[in-house]
Amino acid sequence: MMQDTYGIFTTDGEIVAGYLNDEYAVSLAEMLDESTASLYLSTRNGTLLMGTAVNVQKKGRRPDTVIYLEKSVYDSYLSRIDLSYVQDFYARVRRTLEQNDYEVRNLASDDHFFDERNMQLTSKMSGMDTADYAVGRLLLGKDVLAVSDNLSKSVDFAVLVAGKLKTYMAAGFTIVVAKRTFRDADLMIVDKVSGGYQINLATETVTPGFVSDAYRHVGVFAQKPDVMQSFSGREPLNRISERLVNDFERTQNISPMGRRQFAEFLNTERIRESYSAPQRSFSPESYSESSRRQDVKFDQAGYNSKWAVNEYDREKDYEERMERKHKGRMKTLIVVAVLLVLCAAIIGFVLLNHGPVAPVVQNEPENNPIIPPPDETRVDTDNYRIIVSGVSVNTSNVPAGYTPFGSQYDIYLRNEGEPQSINLTLSTNTGALGSQVGTLTLMRLEGADTETDKWSVFAPADKIEPYEVWVTVPYSGTYRLFYKKAAEPSPQSPPVPAGNNA
Missing domain, CATH: 2.60.40 (Immunoglobulin-like)
Structure with missing residues (x-):
């Protein structure tokens, strides 16, 4: 993958070099600056966009921060996003900025990143469970928020997840490593966050429970070669989610209890609702070589609002479910009462016509506390x-x-x-x-x-x-x-x- 074009922007959105200078790129550069992004990676509409905020200084001027963006064609079968490619990306960032008379000091989010990453092709991640969990969440239409105070490890995790997604990346995912949250990120890795998050990269753990286990199992299932090959690399995310769930339920040897738990997981996490969710994308026309920047003010309304809402905040929906359950119980009680009246009438009729029925004597069951009731x-x-x-x-x-x-x-x-x-x-x-x-x-x-x-x-x-x-x-x-x-x-x-x- 070679970049088709690049753009260098000031923190005010001014274009200082390159041909990637349309409205979308300018708005994106401003967002990367506000979140102090170390790595931005997006594969929407068959285009790979990568970016980062870099501390620089020109001779005789004060230190400053610029935003570097580059665009290239993305092919899910030919393109490979791994540590080597990301290392090459940062090398291109340094080289391009130096060619434009900038002295590269370091990433805006870390004073030692370039020195630490120099020729580093070995991941700092010790396990795969957190990445498999993230893959499962992403493919089922859920965002992932991870926390890490180690920038190099954050980048390693982002690359590891992108590598595991492989051909699914063509559905259009956005992965961001930054100091602050970034609107429209599917996988967001930040230094710290005030609200809840799913992954702690310091310990490489996720919130335990059957929900996390279900996401991880789906993530592992999706990476099986035969499953991955069954996708053309052109399906939208909602179609991928639907097929993965159906194939998982159809092909996996799951016990009745496991199937009941998985059904509860799909219901609790509202997985099937994502099947009809609109797909996010940007306009490919905005990346024609003839397009130029227009003086359009970037609308910041709702910026970061995506992460301000806790996805588990479902009070209204829960109350509605409880009300439906209450009505259902009332109907059940009425039916039971009617059946009891009918049974009493039948027993009375039998006693009047045939006399009392002798009880059947059975042996007393053993006092065994292990045997549970058969019903649910x-x-x-x-x-x-x-x-x-x-x-x-x-x-x-x-x-x-x-x-x-x-x-x-x-x-x-x-x-x-x-x-x-x-x-x-x-x-x-x-x-x-x-x-x-x-x-x-x-x-x-x-x-x-x-x-x-x-x-x-x-x-x-x-x-x-x-x-x-x-x-x-x-x-x-x-x-x-x-x-x-x-x-x-x-x-x-x-x-x-x-x-x-x-």
Whole structure:
């Protein structure tokens, strides 16, 4: 990929060199200056736009900041965005500025970046999970906000995600590394942010929970060669999202519990709403060689507003869902009441005509606290939802010495990361555990498949009542109570009779 044209701009939007001088480029340069961008990368409309803010100084003048932009044709199959290409980009920035009589001091966001990046082709990222998670979010139409105080690592992460997206990049993604947030960025990596974010690059972690796991699984699935090759490289993002979800559900070997969780994930994250979302783009005509800058004032209305809104702020929609659920419950209660009246009438008729029916005597069931109720119930509150189900446990996936107690709980928090005190209602008296009741422990399923995924100790119960247990849960996921078996006494060897020693 070679740049077709470039532009050098002052912080006031004045063009000082190059031919990339249309209205869009000027507005973009102003935005890059305001966010103090270290790396801007966009692939919309088959065009690769790259940019950065650089500290420079001309001989005899005071130090200043300029914005460098360059444009090149982007082909999803022939183009490859990796560390080598980005390294070449920064080399072109330095070379082009020096050819225009600028002494390059460093990036506007970092005083030592060029020295640190000199010939660095090894990523500082130690793992792939955060990048896979970001790929999943981006391909399902969600923005990603990451925080990092290490500029070199931020650039490495941006390049790693772009490299994993590969042919999907042709759908048009914008990746920005900057000091402050940037409007219209799909992947935004900043020094710090006042609100919430999804990724912490210092620890290379994402907010744990089944939602993050689902995004990561989709990201890994999308990178499979056969899946990637099934896309032409020309599909819009909403079409990619729809196909990925359908193919994931169709081809992946997911347990019934996993499918239920994935369906809940699609609903909670409003994934299918993105299928009909309008696609963002810029006009390719603005990049004709004959176009020139016009005196049009850049409208800053709504600048940075994209990141000012917390995407989990869904109060209105949640209240509407709760109202619908309430109406549904009322209808169910009415139907149940009618059925009870009918049953009572039938029983009365039988008794009047045939006399009382002798009860069938059955053996009393064993007092086994492990067996959960076979049905599934839901509990909804303002802060969380619980789906209670009687799924059996594969004991080979449970830590040694523990036995499951009661039902399985799929817990969905409205605000991930905010610990919630949750009341788990039991169908069995905890007194059945005897002296082992104090060992009741909450465990979390590390995945979505109860047959293959492991259970790990999460936290002891906060409070235990005969038919209720209180626990504190900060993240959504699949949980279950376990108790520790009492240690069985070791068998003692019988005494050896005197006189029988050999």
